Amino acid sequence: MRWCGLMLLVGCAPTTDEVVASVRSENPVVREDWAAEAAKHTEPEVVEALVAVLGDSSDRVRLAAVASLAQINDKAAIPALIQRIREDHNPKVREAAADALGRMRATEAAPDLLAFSVTFSPDDQGQLVGLWALGHVGAELPEPEQRTAIRDFLVARREQTTDKYVRFNSTTALRELQ
Numbered sequence: 001m002r003w004c005g006l007m008l009l010v011g012c013a014p015t016t017d018e019v020v021a022s023v024r025s026e027n028p029v030v031r032e033d034w035a036a037e038a039a040k041h042t043e044p045e046v047v048e049a050l051v052a053v054l055g056d057s058s059d060r061v062r063l064a065a066v067a068s069l070a071q072i073n074d075k076a077a078i079p080a081l082i083q084r085i086r087e088d089h090n091p092k093v094r095e096a097a098a099d100a101l102g103r104m105r106a107t108e109a110a111p112d113l114l115a116f117s118v119t120f121s122p123d124d125q126g127q128l129v130g131l132w133a134l135g136h137v138g139a140e141l142p143e144p145e146q147r148t149a150i151r152d153f154l155v156a157r158r159e160q161t162t163d164k165y166v167r168f169n170s171t172t173a174l175r176e177l178q
Contacts, residue, residue, distance in 0.1 A: 016043045023049040023065075028058045035064035039071040047072060051080045059090045066093060070100035078106045085109070085116050095129045102133025105140045113137055114150060122160035128169045131157065135173025151177050 014022075019041050022034035035053055038046050050065045050072075066084065069077040081104075084097035098116055101109040113133050120127035131154065138150040151174065158170035 013040075016041060016045055020045050020049045023053055028056075028061060031056065031061045032058065032064050035061055035068055038065075039068035042072050042074065044074075044076070047074045047076055051077050054080050054084055059093060062088065062090070062093045063096055066096040066100050070096075070103045073104055075104065075106070078104065078108060081106070082109050082112050085112050091126060095126065098133045099129045102129070102136040105136055107137055107140050107142075110134070110137050110141055110146050110150065114153060117157075118153065122157060123163040123166060125163060125165055127157075128165060131166070131169040131173050135176030138173070139176045139178070147177060 014037075019034060019038050022030055023038055023046070025031050025034070031053060035050060038050055047069070050069050053061050053065045054069075056062050056065070062084070066081065069081065078101065081097045081100050085094050085101070088094050088097070094116065098113055101113060113130055117127050117130035117134060120130070134150050134154065138147055141147045141150075154170045154174050154177070158167055158174070161167050161170070
């Protein structure tokens with residue numbers, strides 16, 4: 001594996017097996033670096049390895065894995081990303097997972113994105129990505145009841161907040177819903 005850095009310099013791409021092995025390394029710095037590098041690889045084995053490290057003890061590894069999964073946009077990762085919103089102890093990882101689900105327009109995540117967003121007070125900027133994601137996911141929902149619930153929450157949040165960024169993201173999300 002020491003040759004990987006040299007391989008990147010001379011233009012040789014790492015193999016899928018090398019990426020997977022590096023994402024699963026015992027060294028947390030190697031896991032973090034390769035979880036970020038993995039965004040360039042869409043093979044199912046790489047997605048599986050990234051999903052596996054979503055449970056890593058390192059916040060940095062989990063953040064890198066979430067970012068790569070968002071870029072790869074493989075729907076197989078959606079249940080694991082939903083689990084991160086529900087269970088991760090780090091708010092940055094939860095926010096990154098909400099962002100990834102919004103980018104993926106993961107309609108099955110709508111109830112969890114709504115539950116995530118409701119946990120914030122009206123002026124808490126920690127909810128910004130959740131509001132944005134609700135607009136993207138809600139726009140794709142076939143069920144009018146879910147769209148209505150999201151719309152009602154966004155309208156209420158927009159009216160409750162005094163924070164201009166929360167109001168902006170709520171308004172933008174409402175425009176997405178149409």
